[in-house]
Amino acid sequence: MGQVIHIFKKEFMAYFVSPIAYIVISIFLLITGWFFFTTFFLNNQANLRNFFALLPIIFSFVVPAITMRLFSEELNVGSYETLLTMPVTLRDVVAGKFLAALAFVITMLVPTVSYPITVSFLGRLDWGPVAGGYIGAILLGAAFCSIGLFASSLTRNQIIAFIIAVAICFVLTLIDKMLFFLPRSLLGFFEYLGADFHFENISKGIIDSRDILYFLSVSFIGLYAAHLARQENN
Amino acid sequence: MIHIEDLSKYYHSLCAVDHITLDIHKGEILAILGPNGAGKTTTLRMLTGFLRPTTGSIRVKNYTIDEHPLEIKRLLGYLPESAPLYHEMLVYDYLDFVANIRQLNGDKKLARIRHLAKLCDLHSVMHRPISELSKGFKQRVGLAHAMMDDPEILILDEPTSGLDPNQIIEIRNIIQEIGKEKTVIVSTHILSEAEATCDRVVIINRGKIVADSSTEMLKQSTDGEYLVNLSVLNADLETARSEFLCLLGVVDVTQMRGTNKEEQEGIIHLRLTCRSPEDLRGAIYQKIKATDWILLELCQETKSLENIFRELTKGEG
Structure with missing residues (x-):
């Protein structure tokens, strides 16, 4: 466990020594702020539904940008070898990197708390769905981080890692919008696969164990796949 | 100390290391020589647990690499070829990170970092990013990284490649200094280096050991x-x-x-x-x-x- 913390710290700090962190955070805040507040006054409702509705699609671009370097950069530079020949297990490395990416996603969400605060001045805001939305956002972030980590473990090229992760996250986000192509019998199954479907539930303030289980299992599968992919390569 | 038996590694159908058996004793400075692509690095990578061997076994002290990889990694200090380190980190932060991973803390950690900084002459670059360092300094940071936990076995993959003659001599001196008490394994394709620093030379060609003896013996074995x-x-x-x-x-x-x-x-x-x-x-x-x-x-x-x-x-x- 100690090793996980050291790797987590190192990876988390690494985000902030390069300008990438600040660029990603700024872009994220600009996009969410712009899309949210341009329609906010038209709706004339004091809630954050539009903000949370946007999150899955924005996350499926932003989170891969955060995770793409985790393994790819190390594989490219060769520091992966230096790291793994120190007394750490691959499991420590995967867990440390995943937690660092997740912590970064949470850091990125922190400034957006100013949105509900602003809204609460303009009208009577129901804080329940907001809290649900943030819990959902963290779960969604975890799932996408693990997918991004897996993509990054496959290749030493960060751009390829980014594209693979975006593709997977994008499919998971949009799958429940594409269901009209499918026969009725498969509907339930594919609907259940969609990240957006589960996220919508939570962001309404309904915290259902099935939705939580979905995000946790996607995270676990992603991490396990990353572990497997790295192990197989040796 | 280290017992390698019937070790081989295949990359798909390509055979990189071909059934090597080798015993390395405590306190030896061993040079692994070989032309490019002979299997030196692959052998070392398997020894450090980074690559899994296709066949064969490696035993370090009483540990085997399959069952106790962590214990073996604790005994080893390894510097990969051309010292791939985290470029964005400061030298001090990097050494601090390595010390943490090696579970050194408090005063012991500081003392160790200070000692290594002195040994490898890193004082002047301690607060500079690794990416800005010259190759010689990078190599020295790598050396400090490998020696962090005062390991019993030090494995250096081409430690002097790309260095200028002065730096080569410095690194050699450090190797000889450590080699007085520790087991050191150095891979190189520079022969004079093996001649100057090592007690024993193993020559590998195409994944096979073609010679294994002390430096002196090897020179005499030339039929007059x-x-x-x-x-x-x-x-x-x-x-x-x-x-x-x-x-x-x-x-x-x-x-x-x-x-x-x-x-x-x-x-x-x-x-x-x-x-x-x-x-x-x-x-x-x-x-x-x-x-x-x-x-x-x-x-x-x-x-x-x-x-x-x-x-x-x-x-x-």
Whole structure:
């Protein structure tokens, strides 16, 4: 466990020594702020539904940008070898990197708390769905981080890692919008696969164990796949 | 200390390391020599647990690499080829990170970092990003990284490649200093380095061990063959060749190229391959004395590691 913390710290700090962190955070805040507040006054409702509705699609671009370097950069530079020949297990490395990416996603969400605060001045805001939305956002972030980590473990090229992760996250986000192509019998199954479907539930303030289980299992599968992919390569 | 048995590694159908068996004893400085692509790095990577062997076993002390990889990693300090480190980190932060991973803390950690900074002469770069360092400094940071936990076994993959002569000597001194108490394994393709620093040399070619003995032994094991280099003035090449070949024990005479100026002046350089238990230099001198040639230079060349290396690693293309 100690090793996980050291790797987590190192990876988390690494985000902030390069300008990438600040660029990603700024872009994220600009996009969410712009899309949210341009329609906010038209709706004339004091809630954050539009903000949370946007999150899955924005996350499926932003989170891969955060995770793409985790393994790819190390594989490219060769520091992966230096790291793994120190007394750490691959499991420590995967867990440390995943937690660092997740912590970064949470850091990125922190400034957006100013949105509900602003809204609460303009009208009577129901804080329940907001809290649900943030819990959902963290779960969604975890799932996408693990997918991004897996993509990054496959290749030493960060751009390829980014594209693979975006593709997977994008499919998971949009799958429940594409269901009209499918026969009725498969509907339930594919609907259940969609990240957006589960996220919508939570962001309404309904915290259902099935939705939580979905995000946790996607995270676990992603991490396990990353572990497997790295192990197989040796 | 380290026992490698029947170790091999295949990359798909390509065989990188071919059933190697090797024992490394405590306190040895061992050089693994070999041409590029011989399997040196692959062997070291398997030894450090980074690559899984296709067949065979590695035992370090009483641990095997399959069952106790962590314990073995704790005993090892490893510097991969060209010291791949985290570029964005400061040298101090990096060493601090390594110390944390190696579970050093508090005063012990600080003392150790301070000691290594002194040993590897890192004081001037302690607060600079690794990406800004010159190759020599990177290599030294890598060395400090490998020695962080005062490991019993130090494995260095081409530690002096790309360094300038002064830095090479510094790194060699450090290796010899550590080698007094620890087991050091150095891979290199620079022969003089192995000759200068190591007790024992293992030569690998195409994944197989082709020679394994002490540096001294290796030099002697050349069945009484040696070379004599000559420079003479006024001699004619053909007569000189036939004259020397008359001598018992001289098996071959070849001309070595000199500079253009020397050729104009009529100086020729010859290399005589001698196979004789006796020293033939006296006889050669007598031969020259009997002619009107002027002897400018005569010296015997013991077979260097370089020749041995070339002999052992040439062949089937």
